[in-house]
Amino acid sequence: MKTWKAITRRVAEFNLTRTYLVALGACALAAVVLSFVPLLNLVGYESAAFFGVLAGLLSTGLTVADARRFDTLDGRALDFGRLALRNLALLVAPLVILSLNGLRVPNCDWGAGLSFWGLIPVMAVLLGTASAWMAVTLLRGSRLSYVLAFGLPLLDAAGLAWHLATQPPIVGHQWFLGYFGGSIYDEALAVPLSLIAYRVLHALAIVAVVAALDARRRWQQGARAGWTAALALAAALTFAVGFASRQEAGIAIDRDHIVAELGGVIETDHFLIFYPQTRAWQSMAPLLAEDHEYRYDQLKRFFGTDPVAEHGRKVRSFVYGDRDSKGALMGGRNTMVAKLWLHDMHILWRGTGDRMLTHELAHIFTEPFGSGPLRLSMQRGVGVNMGLVEGVAFAAEWPARELDAHQASRAMRELGIAPDLGALLGASGFWTQASGRAYTLMGSFVRYLIDTYGIARFKEVYGDGDFEGAYGKGVEVLVGEWERFVDALELSEAQREVARYLYDRPSIFAKVCARTMAEWRRQAADASRDGQPAEAILLLQRVLDAQPDLLWAHLEQASALAQMGEMDEALDLLRARQKLPLSPVERAELEALMADLLWKAGLASQAAQSYASCLEVGVPVDLERSLQMRLRYARREQPRARSYLMDTPGGAMAMYRLMRWDEESPDDPGVAYLIGRRLWQSQEWGEARPWLERAYGSLGVEVLDAEAALMLGQVHYFLGRAQDAQTLFEDLSRSPLTRYREEARQWLDRLQWKRNSIENGER
Incomplete structure (x- = not known):
């Protein structure tokens, strides 16, 4: 009995209350459950963010509750340290459980995973403890302590939500969550430097608060407090300096900062276009502006809406120079974004005709018939219907590919890799599928609805997802109609195999170490591009150690070996892969x-x-x-x-080799094609024209002749030779190759738009 009383007293000293033990059990149970949830089942970013929120909230509540119960907190730094250590113990069981789960599911990068845990849940616990400790110290344990302790992180969460809703970035930072990664389609993720800077600021804030309150206690007791006051002041001043320059560190970036970083701006009838102010981009600025205006007119005809005229504000288009700068300024290296409620879109632009401009602009055209505060498609007012949101943008974009969306949907259904269309109509069902399948299938379905029943009915269903009210038919009936439509399309065996290659890919939730693998692949590609194939091989070997059957990793490793001159080793690697099923x-x-x-x-x-x-x-x-x-x-x-x-090296040496080749073979249309293509890529339209004219129709291969025709037609367009461009695109619009046929039709439409613009005196 005496032993039991001693244990109980010891537990009380460390505030190991029943509530704390329940919280400890809750964290352990959560880890067990997460062990069976993809992405969250290993020590990595997602699990760190989850336990950052859970443990941060628990630490806050436990600290306030125990302080009010035991009445031991009067501002001593020692009390904060004791409580912080106790609360950090909440993370021990989850970390152990998820680490042990690494024996069941691969965890490819323990270093990165533990770094995320150190920066997110560990710091979340310290912040939760600090906010609660400050609240009970200042308010002497009154009930208002809960309001202050929880109010600070909740206000910060509200601030993040407001920032994401009103500013360009799709990534952000929050006390407990740590880092919000934005788009799930940006799989590659290393520990962001912005997260490190964010947590350094938090560490300074914690030191400043703890030291200041401890100094306050010492003064109240008549003791010396000089060194603690000095520490508090130094930490506070350092925090203030860091906070003032937080945008340079990637924290809370706003629109003004992005505009200043890009530097260039063009104003057209419907757009404010912000773009990189470099010599290359300034030379492309007129084409960039023209492409925006053409796409606006194209979508106005498709949707029958004019969002600029309706709202009296122009669309702000942010065009980034490359993926890295886009990722640094607003997040989403590979994801284009439209915040239609702001009339903002954020894109990469690869030149006139880039269809991603159409896709993001299409989102803004849906704003007039969307619903809710974000003007999106809602499911009877509850939840966003991502299937219709992305489906209508894809239907309006209708990209020119080997297979159009209807043909691709037919192939996916025949191959048994098409997900249930009804499931794609919800937010969770859409995002859990691989993007290629989800976007293509929903794009085909929406395009079928619009082509069959008209845009007016689709506008009715878009707002609230009420198919019965808009079409007089339930969604199951309409899906059945679409299935019969696409299933009636004829496909060749070659088209089926291309579809299998393009669409039979797992979603991020079904991949092994999805974040880490994507990051290693990105780093390996950068290393090869920078002339460091040995570094690329090491990174790719890490990928293959985790998942030996990844064909792309073997191919890229063989390419890197060849880059090093190890031809025999590269060939042996590929021959070994030939024996496996492909x-x-x-x-x-x-x-x-x-x-x-x-x-x-x-x-x-x-x-x-x-x-x-x-x-x-x-x-x-x-x-x-x-x-x-x-x-x-x-x-x-x-x-x-x-x-x-x-x-081939890049730059002038490539052209030198081509010109020497042409000197030796002056009658070879293939050389002329390659020279013309180089000049076309450099936008040297006048120089490219004679070479492409020499190649056009002389290559004897359908796909090469079609490519030469497409490039030459574009050259004529940019040189103002409208009739020559018209003739070429009309011929190409009858091509049996789907991709070139659709491209040619787009350029014919662009030519007609330009004629109309000239006749109307707009240009």
């Missing part, structure tokens, strides 16, 4: 790389045979063009061709 397109990818290595080794005839076998199956258009050009010259064993196609 889809026809995957096998073509592998054999194409093997053929490249054989050609580099001087075995042109073997390379030609491999290129030819790759082309016997259906492959994506970009790969087909590359294979056809390589096959053309491998058969001829042309040294100049091998030198250019296999080992």
Whole structure:
């Protein structure tokens, strides 16, 4: 009995109350549950964010409750330290459980995972303890202590929500959550430098508060407090300096900061376009403005709405120079964003005709018939209907691809990889699918509804998701109609295999170490581009150690080995992969790389045979063009061709090699095609024209002739030769190749828009 009383007294001294033990159990139970939830089931960003919120809130409540019960807090730094250690113990069981779960599910980067845990839940517990300790110290344990202790982090959470809603960034920071990563489609994630800077500010704030309150207690008791007051002042001043420059560190970036960083601005009839103020971008500015205005007119015709005229405010378009700058300024390296309630969109622009501009602008055109404060599609007023939100943007964009959305949907259904369309109509069902499948299927369904029943009825259903009210039919009936429509389309075996290659991919929730793998792949690509293939090989080996069957990792590792001159080792690696099961397109990818290595080794005839076998199956258009050009010259064993196609450096040296090649083969349309393509990519329209004219219609391969026609038509357009462009695009619009046919129709529409603009005196 005496022993039990001693234990009880000891527990009381450390405030290990029943409530605390329940909280400890709750954290452990949560970890057990999360062990079966993808992304959250390992020591990484998602689990760190979850326990940052849970443990932060529990620490806050426990500190206030125990302080009021035991009445021991009077501002002593020692009390804060004791409570902080006790509250940090809440994280021990979850960390152990999720670490042990690493024996069941792969955890590829313990260093990054533990770093996230140190920066998010550990700091969240310290912040929760500090806010509660400050509240009970200042308010002497009154009930208002709860209001102050919880009010501070809740106000911070509200501030983050307000910032995300009213400012450009889709990422942000919050006391307990730590870092909000924005789009789930940006899989690559390392510990952000902004999160480190954010937590440094928090550490300074905690030191300042603890030292200041301890100094206050000492003064009240008549003791010396000079050093604690000095520490509080130093920490507070350092915090103030850091807080003033927080945007440079990537924290709470606002619109004004982004505008200043980009530097360039164009105002048109419907847009304020902010773009990088560099010489290259300034030369493209007129085309950038024209492309925006054309897309606006195109979508106005599609939707029958004019959001600028309706609201009297122009669309703000933020155009970023590259993925890295976009990620640093507003988040989402790979995700384009439209905040339609703000009339803002954030994009990368790869030149006139870039369809992503259309997609994001389409979101803004839906604002007049959306609902709720964000003007989105709602499910009877509850929850956002992401299937319709993204589906209508895809339907309006209607990208020119090897397969249009209807054909791709037909193929996915036949291959058994199409998710249930009804599930995609909800927010969670849409995001849990791989983006390629979800966007394409919903784009096809929405385009079918608009083409069959008209845009007016779709506007009715978009606001609240009431299909019965808008169409007089339930969603199940409409889905059945769409299924019969796409199932009636005819597809070749080659098209099915291209669809399998493009769409049979797992979502982020089904991937092994999705965040880490994507980050390693990004780093490896950067290393190869920067001439560091050995570093790329090491990174790719980490990927393969975690998941040995990833074909892309083997291909990229072989390419890096070849970059180092290790041809035999690269070929052995690829030959080993040949023995494993692969889809026809995957096998073509592998054999194409093997053929490249054989050609580099001087075995042109073997390379030609491999290129030819790759082309016997259906492959994506970009790969087909590359294979056809390589096959053309491998058969001829042309040294100049091998030198250019296999080992081309960038810049002037590439053009030098091409011009020397042309001197030796002045009648070769393939060389003219390659020179014209280089000049077209550099937007040297006048210089590109004679070369593309020489190549056009002379290559003898359908896909290469179609590409030459498309480039030459664009050159004529940019040079103001409208009739020549019209003729070329009309011929190309009858091409059997879906991608080029759709591209040509878009350019014909653009030509007509430009004529109308000139006739109306708008340009």
